[in-house]
Amino acid sequence: MRTIKSFVKRAGRMGSGQERAMAELGPKFLLPYQPSAINFEAVFAGATGAEGTNDSKRPVVLEIGFGMGEATAQIALTLPGTNFLCCEVHEPGVGALLKRIGENNIPNIRICNHDAVEVIDHMLPPASLDGVHIFFPDPWHKTKHNKRRLIQSPLVAKLAARLKPGGYLHAATDWEPYAQQILEVLSAEPKLKNRALPEHPELAGYSPKPHYRPLTKFENRGIKLGHGVWDVVFERR
Numbered sequence: 001m002r003t004i005k006s007f008v009k010r011a012g013r014m015g016s017g018q019e020r021a022m023a024e025l026g027p028k029f030l031l032p033y034q035p036s037a038i039n040f041e042a043v044f045a046g047a048t049g050a051e052g053t054n055d056s057k058r059p060v061v062l063e064i065g066f067g068m069g070e071a072t073a074q075i076a077l078t079l080p081g082t083n084f085l086c087c088e089v090h091e092p093g094v095g096a097l098l099k100r101i102g103e104n105n106i107p108n109i110r111i112c113n114h115d116a117v118e119v120i121d122h123m124l125p126p127a128s129l130d131g132v133h134i135f136f137p138d139p140w141h142k143t144k145h146n147k148r149r150l151i152q153s154p155l156v157a158k159l160a161a162r163l164k165p166g167g168y169l170h171a172a173t174d175w176e177p178y179a180q181q182i183l184e185v186l187s188a189e190p191k192l193k194n195r196a197l198p199e200h201p202e203l204a205g206y207s208p209k210p211h212y213r214p215l216t217k218f219e220n221r222g223i224k225l226g227h228g229v230w231d232v233v234f235e236r237r
Contacts, residue, residue: 013092014091014092015092015095017095018092018094018095018096018098019095020099021098021099021101021102022091022098024102025098025102029101029109029110029111030094030098030110030111030112030113031043031085031110031111031112033112033114033118033123034122035123036122036123037122037124037125038085038123038125040060040083040128041057043085043110044060044083044108044110046107047107047108058081058082059081059082059130060084060129060130060131061082061083061084061085061129061130061131061132062085062086062116062120062124062129062131062132062133062162063085063086063087063132063133063135064087064116064132065087065088065134065135065137065150066086066087066093066135067090067093067136068092068093068097069086069088069094069096069097069100070214070216071135071213072084072086072097072100073100073101073104073106073109074216075133075212075213075214076106076108076109077104077106078211078212079108079212080108082108082130082131083109084108084110085110085112086109086110086111086112087111087112087114087116087119088111088113089115091113094113097109097111098111117155117158120155120159120162121158124162125162126161127162127163127164127165128162128164129159129162129163129167130163130167130168131163131168131169131170132159132163132167132168132170134150134151134169134170134172135170135213136173136174136219137149137150137171137178138150139173139177139178146181149178151171151178151181151182151185151186152185153185153188156169156185156186156192157189157191160189160191160236163236164236166236167235167236168195168233168234168235169192169234169236170210170213170231170232170233171186171232172209172229172231172232173229173230174219174222174227174228174229174230176228176230179206179230179232182230182232183205183206186234187205189234190237192234192236193235194234195207195233195234196208196233206231206232207232207233208231209229213231
C-alpha cells in the first residue's frame with residue numbers, strides 16, 4: 001500500500017530574520033518529532049489563556065501545512081483560548097511563523113517541523129483533538145497528479161479517529177475541482193457529518209467562511225482576479 005505523504009519537500013533559503021527566530025524562539029516553540037504520544041499539558045505549559053491564566057487543558061487544534069504562517073498567526077491571536085499544534089516541512093515557513101510569534105507575542109502555538117502524517121500516526125492519541133485546519137493544500141492540478149493530493153480517504157480516516165466527538169475538520173481551497181473532491185471524501189467518512197448542510201442547504205455542502213479564518217493577502221489577490229474560495233467544515237459524530 002502506498003504510504004500517505006502530506007507534503008513534497010521544497011527547498012528554500014531562510015532569511016536572516018527567520019534564522020534568528022529559529023535560533024532564539026525554536027527552543028520554546030518547536031516541538032521535536034517523537035514516536036510516542038504527546039502530553040499536551042507539558043507541550044503547552046506556559047501558554048497564556050484568554051483571561052491571562054495558564055490553562056493547558058484548553059482545546060487543541062492541529063494545522064497541517066501553514067506555508068509562511070500569516071493565517072496561522074492571525075487565527076492564534078483571534079482564538080487565544082485555543083492551543084495550536086502546527087505541522088510544516090518547509091523550513092523558511094517555520095522560521096517565518098516563529099518570527100511572527102516573536103513579533104506578536106503569540107504564546108499558544110507549537111510547531112512540528114515534520115511530516116504531519118507521521119505526527120498523526122505516532123504522536124496524537126485517538127480523540128485527542130478539538131479541531132483540524134487544512135488551508136490551501138497543494139491542489140496538484142494535473143489529473144495524473146491528483147493522487148498526490150493530501151485530502152484523501154486514508155488520511156481523513158486517521159484525522160476523524162483523532163477528533164473528539166463534536167470536534168471539527170475545516171479545509172479550504174481555491175481550486176474548485178479539489179473542493180469537490182474534499183467534499184466527496186469527507187462526506188464518505190462515516191465518523192464525520194457536514195456541519196453546514198442543516199443551516200446552509202443553499203451552499204450545497206460548502207460552508208460560509210468561519211469567522212476565525214482570516215482573509216490573507218494571497219487569498220485577497222485571488223478574489224480580485226475572480227478566483228473562488230471554498231470552505232468545507234465537517235464535525236466528528
